[in-house]
Amino acid sequence: MVFYFTGTGNSLYIAKQLEENPVSIPQAIHRKPLEFTAESIGIVAPVYGHEVPDMVKNFLKQAVFHTGYFYMILTYGNRHGGAAELAEKLCRECGIEPAYINVILMVDNWLPGFDMEEQKKTEKNVEGQMETVLADLRARKRAVSEVTEKDREAHRQFLENTGKMPADAWQHLLKIGDTCIGCGICEKVCPSASIHVENGKAVHTPGHCQTCLACVHACPQKAIGLVIPEKNPSARYRNEHILPAARHPVPCSPVWQVYSKNRCRLRRTGSIS
Numbered sequence: 534m535v536f537y538f539t540g541t542g543n544s545l546y547i548a549k550q551l552e553e554n555p556v557s558i559p560q561a562i563h564r565k566p567l568e569f570t571a572e573s574i575g576i577v578a579p580v581y582g583h584e585v586p587d588m589v590k591n592f593l594k595q596a597v598f599h600t601g602y603f604y605m606i607l608t609y610g611n612r613h614g615g616a617a618e619l620a621e622k623l624c625r626e627c628g629i630e631p632a633y634i635n636v637i638l639m640v641d642n643w644l645p646g647f648d649m650e651e652q653k654k655t656e657k658n659v660e661g662q663m664e665t666v667l668a669d670l671r672a673r674k675r676a677v678s679e680v681t682e683k684d685r686e687a688h689r690q691f692l693e694n695t696g697k698m699p700a701d702a703w704q705h706l707l708k709i710g711d712t713c714i715g716c717g718i719c720e721k722v723c724p725s726a727s728i729h730v731e732n733g734k735a736v737h738t739p740g741h742c743q744t745c746l747a748c749v750h751a752c753p754q755k756a757i758g759l760v761i762p763e764k765n766p767s768a769r770y771r772n773e774h775i776l777p778a779a780r781h782p783v784p785c786s787p788v789w790q791v792y793s794k795n796r797c798r799l800r801r802t803g804s805i806s
């Protein structure tokens with residue numbers, strides 16, 4: 534059993550290689566009871582500020598997992614800042630004993646920090662990293678990926694810097710411009726029902742926004758931007774193997790499809806769980 538959270542498809546791409554039909558955390562979090570039993574249970578999620586998104590934290594806090602092998606795979610773009618160790622701590626706080634936690638370097642979708650055109654051209658050997666992770670998981674390896682003192686210092690620095698910001702600053706990061714045509718794609722990809730089309734225009738409601746930037750990257754008009762400078766405001770990203778689905782079976786939750794070429798690869802490599 535594999536659960537995932539994704540903004541721009543990286544984490545779903547990884548989750549799909551672990552299991553053909555991974556479960557979306559934004560959908561699963563509404564299930565009652567929140568109790569899951571499987572021989573192995575995995576969580577795949579992006580790293581935000583060296584930690585997992587708030588929704589993933591809440592899922593781990595609320596859910597009960599019955600498994601002999603709990604693992605997490607965290608995708609990041611530039612500096613994980615000790616994400617594996619922080620995730621291990623979170624698991625323990627939630628009463629979960631993690632068997633395996635690893636990180637995978639992929640395209641960094643953080644628009645203030647990176648030009649997506651440059652990121653797309655940067656070789657990060659995702660397939661090579663994935664092969665290692667798949668081999669580890671098949672062998673039911675028990676390990677948390679290494680964290681250095683430099684990583685821990687990066688996280689301390691990050692906390693110090695963000696501590697000076699207003700607590701709700703992340704909730705007010707988006708701005709919607711006049712070029713919005715009310716197509717509703719942002720609403721469809723949002724994992725937290727934080728953006729809706731009203732009277733033909735998108736409206737963002739802060740409160741539960743995960744700052745995943747899914748809406749920003751997916752808007753065909755590039756009508757959603759950030760209130761802080763972006764490296765390249767005309768460049769956007771979505772994992773090349775993943776397409777947003779045309780329709781959503783569940784309102785207000787992200788549904789994604791994988792290109793057929795990836796399904797062929799999945800048939801070749803098989804599932805690990």
Ligand SMILES: Cc1cc2nc3c(=O)[nH]c(=O)nc-3n(C[C@H](O)[C@H](O)[C@H](O)COP(=O)(O)O)c2cc1C
Binds near residue numbers: 581772
């Ligand atoms: C709000 C936010 C914070 C991020 N923080 C980090 C970070 O601390 N370190 C890092 O290396 N990448 C960071 N990233 C980049 C993502 O972790 C990375 O691109 C990830 O693979 C995206 O996964 P997804 O496509 O499944 O959403 C951040 C991205 C966002 C949107």
Ligand code: SF4
Binds near residue numbers: 735757
């Ligand atoms: S995706 Fe862009 S154009 Fe479409 S409704 Fe949302 S903001 Fe408007």
Ligand code: SF4
Binds near residue numbers: 725728737746749
């Ligand atoms: S409003 Fe945009 S950034 Fe916020 S959770 Fe929804 S898709 Fe992500």
